[in-house]
Amino acid sequence: MRTSWxxxxxRGWQALLVLWAAxxxxxxxxxxxxxxxxxxxxxxxGEQTTVNQQQVAAxxxxxxxxxxxxxxxxxxxxxxxxxxFGNSIQSGEPVSRALADALPKTAALALVSLGVALVVGVGLxxxxxxxxxxxxxDVLLGLPAIAVSLPTFWVGLLxxxxxxxxxxxxxxxxxxxxxxxxxxxLTLAIPTSAVIAQVLARSLAATWRLPFVDALRAxxxxxxxxxxxxxxxxAVIPILSLSGVIVxxxxxxxxxxETVFSREGVGRLAQAAVSTQDIxxxxxxxxxxxxxxIGVNLLVDLLYPLLDPxxxxxx
Amino acid sequence: xxxxxxPLLALLLTACGDPQGSVTAVDVSKxxxxxxxxxxxxxxxxxxxxxxxxxxxxxxxxxxxxxxxxDQDPVTGAIVPWLAQSWEVSPDSRRFTFVLRQGATFSxxxxxxxxxxxxxxxxVVALGARSILGSTYLAGLKHIDTPDSHTVVVEFEQPNAxxxxxxxxxxxxxxxxxxxxxxxxxxxxxxxxxxxxFVLKSFVHNQVVSLKRxxxxxxGSSLAAHTGKAWLDGIEFLIIPESGVRLGSLAxxxxxxxxxxxxQDEGVIDSQGLVLLTRANPGVVYNLALNESTQLFADxxxxxxxxxxxxxxxxxxxxxxxxxxxTALLASSTPLYRDLSSLLAYDPEGARKLLxxxxxxxxxxxxxxxxxxxxxxxxxxxxxxxxxxxxxxQLKGVGIExxxxxxxxxxxxxxxxxxxxxxxxLNLTRADPDVLRTVYDVAGYNIxxxxxxxxxxxxxxxxxxxxxARRQVLIDQASELLLRDGHAIALVELATVLxxxxxxxxxxxxxxxxxxxxxxxxxx
Numbered sequence: 001m002r003t004s005w006x007x008x009x010x011r012g013w014q015a016l017l018v019l020w021a022a023x024x025x026x027x028x029x030x031x032x033x034x035x036x037x038x039x040x041x042x043x044x045x046g047e048q049t050t051v052n053q054q055q056v057a058a059x060x061x062x063x064x065x066x067x068x069x070x071x072x073x074x075x076x077x078x079x080x081x082x083x084x085f086g087n088s089i090q091s092g093e094p095v096s097r098a099l100a101d102a103l104p105k106t107a108a109l110a111l112v113s114l115g116v117a118l119v120v121g122v123g124l125x126x127x128x129x130x131x132x133x134x135x136x137x138d139v140l141l142g143l144p145a146i147a148v149s150l151p152t153f154w155v156g157l158l159x160x161x162x163x164x165x166x167x168x169x170x171x172x173x174x175x176x177x178x179x180x181x182x183x184x185x186l187t188l189a190i191p192t193s194a195v196i197a198q199v200l201a202r203s204l205a206a207t208w209r210l211p212f213v214d215a216l217r218a219x220x221x222x223x224x225x226x227x228x229x230x231x232x233x234x235a236v237i238p239i240l241s242l243s244g245v246i247v248x249x250x251x252x253x254x255x256x257x258e259t260v261f262s263r264e265g266v267g268r269l270a271q272a273a274v275s276t277q278d279i280x281x282x283x284x285x286x287x288x289x290x291x292x293x294i295g296v297n298l299l300v301d302l303l304y305p306l307l308d309p310x311x312x313x314x315x
Numbered sequence: 316x317x318x319x320x321x322p323l324l325a326l327l328l329t330a331c332g333d334p335q336g337s338v339t340a341v342d343v344s345k346x347x348x349x350x351x352x353x354x355x356x357x358x359x360x361x362x363x364x365x366x367x368x369x370x371x372x373x374x375x376x377x378x379x380x381x382x383x384x385x386d387q388d389p390v391t392g393a394i395v396p397w398l399a400q401s402w403e404v405s406p407d408s409r410r411f412t413f414v415l416r417q418g419a420t421f422s423x424x425x426x427x428x429x430x431x432x433x434x435x436x437x438x439v440v441a442l443g444a445r446s447i448l449g450s451t452y453l454a455g456l457k458h459i460d461t462p463d464s465h466t467v468v469v470e471f472e473q474p475n476a477x478x479x480x481x482x483x484x485x486x487x488x489x490x491x492x493x494x495x496x497x498x499x500x501x502x503x504x505x506x507x508x509x510x511x512x513f514v515l516k517s518f519v520h521n522q523v524v525s526l527k528r529x530x531x532x533x534x535g536s537s538l539a540a541h542t543g544k545a546w547l548d549g550i551e552f553l554i555i556p557e558s559g560v561r562l563g564s565l566a567x568x569x570x571x572x573x574x575x576x577x578x579q580d581e582g583v584i585d586s587q588g589l590v591l592l593t594r595a596n597p598g599v600v601y602n603l604a605l606n607e608s609t610q611l612f613a614d615x616x617x618x619x620x621x622x623x624x625x626x627x628x629x630x631x632x633x634x635x636x637x638x639x640x641x642t643a644l645l646a647s648s649t650p651l652y653r654d655l656s657s658l659l660a661y662d663p664e665g666a667r668k669l670l671x672x673x674x675x676x677x678x679x680x681x682x683x684x685x686x687x688x689x690x691x692x693x694x695x696x697x698x699x700x701x702x703x704x705x706x707x708x709q710l711k712g713v714g715i716e717x718x719x720x721x722x723x724x725x726x727x728x729x730x731x732x733x734x735x736x737x738x739x740x741l742n743l744t745r746a747d748p749d750v751l752r753t754v755y756d757v758a759g760y761n762i763x764x765x766x767x768x769x770x771x772x773x774x775x776x777x778x779x780x781x782x783x784a785r786r787q788v789l790i791d792q793a794s795e796l797l798l799r800d801g802h803a804i805a806l807v808e809l810a811t812v813l814x815x816x817x818x819x820x821x822x823x824x825x826x827x828x829x830x831x832x833x834x835x836x837x838x839x
Contacts, residue, residue, distance in 0.1 A: 005533075024599050033725060034725060034726045034729035034730075035724075035725035035726060035728045035729035036725075036729075038444075039368075039725065039728040039732065040724055040725050040728065040731070041447075042369065042444065043369075043724055043728055044361070044369050044370045044447075044699075045369045045370045045371060045744075046370075046698060046724070047741065047742055047744060048741040048743040048754060048760075048762070049369070049447065049744065050448075050450075050451045050743070050753045050754070050759075050760055051444045051447060051450050051451070052450065054446050055443040055444035055450055058443055058444065059443060059444040059445065071366075081376075087500050091359075091360070091361040091362055091500075091503050091504070091520065092362060092498075092499060092500025092501070092502075092503040092504065093500065093503070093504050093520065094500075098520065099427055101519070101520070102520075143380045157557075157559060157560070160560060160563060161563065164563070164564075164567065164569070165563035165564070165566065165567040166567075168567060171569060172555075172560055172563060172567070172569050173555055173560065173564060173569070174522065174523070174553070174562045175522060216714075236675075258521075259556050259557065260557055260560065261560075262521075262522075262553065262554060262555040262556065262557070262560060263521075264519055264520065264521045264522040264523070265521075266558075268359075268521040269520070269521065272359060272521070275723075277725055288399060
């Protein structure tokens with residue numbers, strides 16, 4: 001652990017580079033799109049706008065949309081460095097406040113979903129590894145493939161149809177109370193648990209064939225104990241490597257899930273901002289997402305040596 | 316109460332629906348106070364300040380927060396008293412003198428007086444392009460005088476007859492000085508102090524806008540069915556983007572009103588015992604506006620041929636049954652609307668003859684050609700509508716090729732701004748015939764890129780008078796010219812369709828087909 005400070009500083013620079021790249025690429029993409037957020041705002045009713053051109057020009061100037069690309073980028077970057085993403089062009093709300101309002105809602109949904117996905121995914125993989133019935137194992141291992149191919153959108157609507165509209169067990173919309181979290185959590189957890197189950201089942205099977213397992217079995221340990229204590233410990237590394245992907249899919253899934261269940265959150269915010277080309281909001285969301293990825297990946301890298309000392313030694 | 320019109324009462328009663336059915340019959344003429352109405356909106360209002368807002372969800376929220384100087388009867392189109400008990404307009408329609416009723420206050424306790432009206436109108440002008448609708452209403456504002464605390468004199472540089480109707484809109488609704496002092500962005504987020512029957516309690520983006528009743532409210536519009544405060548304790552506008560979820564939530568009693576009914580859901584709503592409430596949007600109907608600076612549409616024969624090639628009766632088969640084909644350039648719910656369907660008759664032979672006369676001969680693939688050029692043009696649009704494909708088919712029938720390019724709102728806006736378009740597809744909601752001048756006047760938006768002509772004179776004269784008989788003549792003539800000369804190819808009327816539960820009563824559209832909840836009540 002002598003090198004850990006140096007290591008962290010190095011990672012810090014990497015993180016800054018990633019943030020800058022995410023900011024710059026998203027800025028360029030938004031800039032390259034035709035039209036601009038002001039025209040979209042003026043046409044938001046879907047009807048003919050009758051605002052005269054001088055007034056439109058004045059409004060565009062306020063957002064520096066009339067400046068050349070370099071100047072616009074410079075202004076945006078300068079403010080972003082100071083963690084000021086400005087105000088949403090569509091709603092006038094400060095981006096930082098919009099993110100601060102939305103993030104806890106999405107975080108709650110994503111974390112609970114991740115928890116459920118872990119329980120279901122790991123449970124499924126373990127059950128498939130433990131069962132001696134070949135047909136049952138085939139069925140269990142087939143479930144993730146089916147679950148992954150179900151569109152989140154459709155699953156959400158189906159759950160709503162049964163549990164909310166049909167049986168009135170859970171509310172169809174909103175962020176209020178635990179009950180409103182149940183159906184969105186399920187919707188979001190299904191594909192994630194499938195990925196976890198698939199990867200873990202394969203990894204368990206591979207680990208199960210390693211020689212140390214035979215040694216442990218020869219010492220008289222029960223298959224259950226070998227599986228839960230020794231094999232699982234060794235097989236979990238691929239899941240950890242997938243963390244970035246899983247977090248990514250949870251964030252991406254939140255766009256659809258929050259829309260179907262009418263929830264407030266980062267996904268809805270991002271979706272609306274992209275469709276209205278609301279540059280400050282999109283930039284805020286992109287930087288936030290990049291930060292989350294950086295954080296998760298750093299955490300994973302720090303966890304590897306703890307789970308498997310061999311990884312630390314080779315660094 | 317004495318202003319309550321019989322047609323309005325009829326509207327209220329039809330809104331109550333069939334008293335038979337799952338709900339036990341009660342006396343629906345006896346409204347009951349209490350309850351919170353849950354209203355599903357199809358999108359985030361973004362900015363709930365009605366002075367700035369352009370989209371209907373925001374305007375529907377904003378309408379409940381503010382009162383206006385006047386109100387407009389949705390049936391007759393007449394302008395009637397609200398915060399202004401009377402008014403006078405100078406013969407040249409430049410000076411408007413309003414006498415305010417006394418006793419009305421904003422929810423911070425300050426008086427709705429002449430100074431407040433002046434500050435609000437000047438504030439809308441200062442908002443510039445941010446006041447998406449208001450900037451047109453107040454164009455040419457010269458100055459505002461307040462000879463005493465309840466008299467306001469508004470003067471314009473030019474005759475501005477439409478201003479009287481504009482004072483009835485939520486866009487020119489009034490806020491207290493405290494609100495006007497705030498930056499526009501803060502106002503968008505709901506820091507709004509109006510004099511309306513409801514006050515804003517909270518606004519959470521993509522989630523909910525909560526309104527609470529104001530208990531000391533006692534200055535409802537002369538159109539209202541009752542005096543005093545609103546019946547409802549409050550209103551929750553829930554933002555539900557998915558149409559299927561809105562429908563399911565209404566059917567399962569999780570919301571009371573669904574303001575965004577998708578056409579495919581209309582049948583289900585009927586069968587679920589819910590009530591549909593529909594009204595045509597006043598203003599300019601969906602139409603194709605031709606760019607006459609292009610060589611193709613500089614030719615009046617081609618424009619007229621387009622008009623004759625369209626079979627509007629056939630359009631009815633694919634649109635919602637609550638929507639109607641256009642019978643004029645103005646929708647049937649617009650004041651001073653007149654049926655001009657004789658100018659919109661389907662006449663494919665006439666269209667073919669016009670094109671032949673203009674030198675467009677049938678080509679090898681059925682599309683006409685002239686001097687090696689095909690009779691073909693592109694339409695970029697973003698609107699959700701099934702009719703354009705059918706229009707495309709109909710035009711093809713006379714040898715005109717319409718190339719449809721469905722795109723995003725941002726791309727279409729960019730193309731229109733660049734001027735590189737042959738035709739535009741548009742509509743514009745407003746409960747005043749002046750909307751024609753806004754869109755087609757050469758000195759205004761000039762959507763046709765036209766040279767000045769007789770139409771412009773008629774439109775401008777129509778803006779100079781509030782004499783309805785005179786205005787009717789001018790609007791009729793202008794509409795006829797716009798249609799006959801093929802400046803605008805009128806297609807279908809837009810209709811607003813909402814659905815509500817059977818226990819919701821007294822819900823109705825105001826003149827611009829947005830919602831007014833003052834008289835709405837819930838049957839327990």
